[in-house]
Amino acid sequence: MKIGISGASGQLGQSVLKELAQRGGGHELVGISRSPGTVRSPAEGRWGDFDAPQTLSAAFAGLDRLLLIPSADLSPGVRGRQLRGAIDAAVAAGVQHLFLVSAAGTRKAEVPSLIEPYWTAEQHLIRTAPLWTILRMNYFAESMAQEIQMSAAMGVLTGLGEERVAYVSRDDLAAAAAGALLGDGHAGAIYNATGPAAVSGEERARTASQVLGKPLGFAVIDEAQLRGGLSQAGLPEIVVNVMADIKKSFVRGDFDVVTTDIERLSGRPPKSLGQILAAAAV
Template identity: 30%
Template sequence: MSNKILVLGATGTVGRHVVDGLLAKGETVRAASRSGKPIAGAEGVVFEYGRPETYGPAFEGVDRAHVLLASGYVDAKGLLLPIIEAAAERKAKVIFQSVFGVDADDSIPYRQVEIALEKSGTPYVILRPNWFADNFHNFWKAGIEHGQIAVPAADGKSSFIDARDIAASSVAALTSSAFDGKAFNLTGPQALSYEEAAAILSEATGKPIAYDAISDEAFIGILTGAGVPADYASFLASIFYPVRQGWTAVVTNDVETLTGKAPRSLKTYAADYAAALKA
């Protein structure tokens, strides 16, 4: 019986912490990325979305997997369904990193991937994280360098979650069967507007950061001007609609249910990542 865990996006925002958390628990980890390089104490494997010939070697001898679609890709169904199939064929348990709120409508592509997983017959846990705190140092960093966060969120609030808490939730789900067959809506401890978030980041970095509530069109213009493909820029703009509607302001206890610990606040995130936010 194999007991190896495959982590997709293993060098990415959530995946790197999943790898670390599993290794710390003494698990055997296979880290997937396009380069296939080993990471820390994990063996590496070449894996590429849309290249099914890489799925067999990646899932070979694996009994559990953290499955996600990397940022920058729009076709969630086209890219993820064959991966769910590859896992299910081998009866590997899937922890699927989905998206907060997609259970509102079964026609949403990420929800359709969840439904396929639910029907696949393989053990699974669905994690639906809210907006990542880490976006501030990953995606909004260029603006922060100029003292500004410019997004089309109006005064909508989000319970930002630290990627380390998403990863810890996945590690809990990967290393216990207690959560199998369930879905969890992962949030941080508090709903904050982007204005409130900007104030927290200003305090942590010691430099003034303002929030500019721009339109979808202005946002798409900034992103495409920075080289983001037009379809992905439009997709990113569209996911601020739920923020403006107040749907991302929900706070749940699901991180604590999975990990036994309360999720980190944005203040803690900002203090821990102050150097990255300022660099």
């Protein structure tokens, strides 16, 4: 079987390829990237650019299964368009089973909503692909660990509300994706890749205090304060908008869901936020 991974030079793509290689099985691996030279053996590197659809026919040629990872482009409307084009190119290239990395809380949405590209891609995938599987990821534990480390000097972590989130490790998501790609019986399934428990803002601060060995509190702020702080930190407006939307999705409970899908697909229990934070603090 020949398995392709888009976004192969990114952190998630690299991790999925590493998991697939470790699991063996004699399958051919293809890493698709705008920087194919960075794809490590035993995977074959192929040039493929979501913004250059003409490159995707060759990139997807001969693949039996393909994992589509959304790009990092945060511009409204872009990722939905990119993923639609990639799905069409994969179907035209004869790929039989498409796997999509989506997001928890995905539902009908329009541009410029943060979840619009996931809704757009999921719906197009379901309508178009011969066989499909969707992996809805929770918020990355590594991203929250970075936020905690940046905020720790102030002695307080902030949020827009309780913010219960079942943070998932990037490597755990990669292991689950690898398990799904190599396994059978996943066609038509929508999985929710989550951490082992939903953690509130207060619990997040308490965990960080224990791991970092310093007292940390948790304070609820409003959106204007959040945006002001992010702007003062020098972040561009597009990033400020995305971060504000993410925090609002925390309050809505989009990521307050816990499943056993990670362990079911990967064969191992998911790491907790505390474990990821401890590893990042070393």
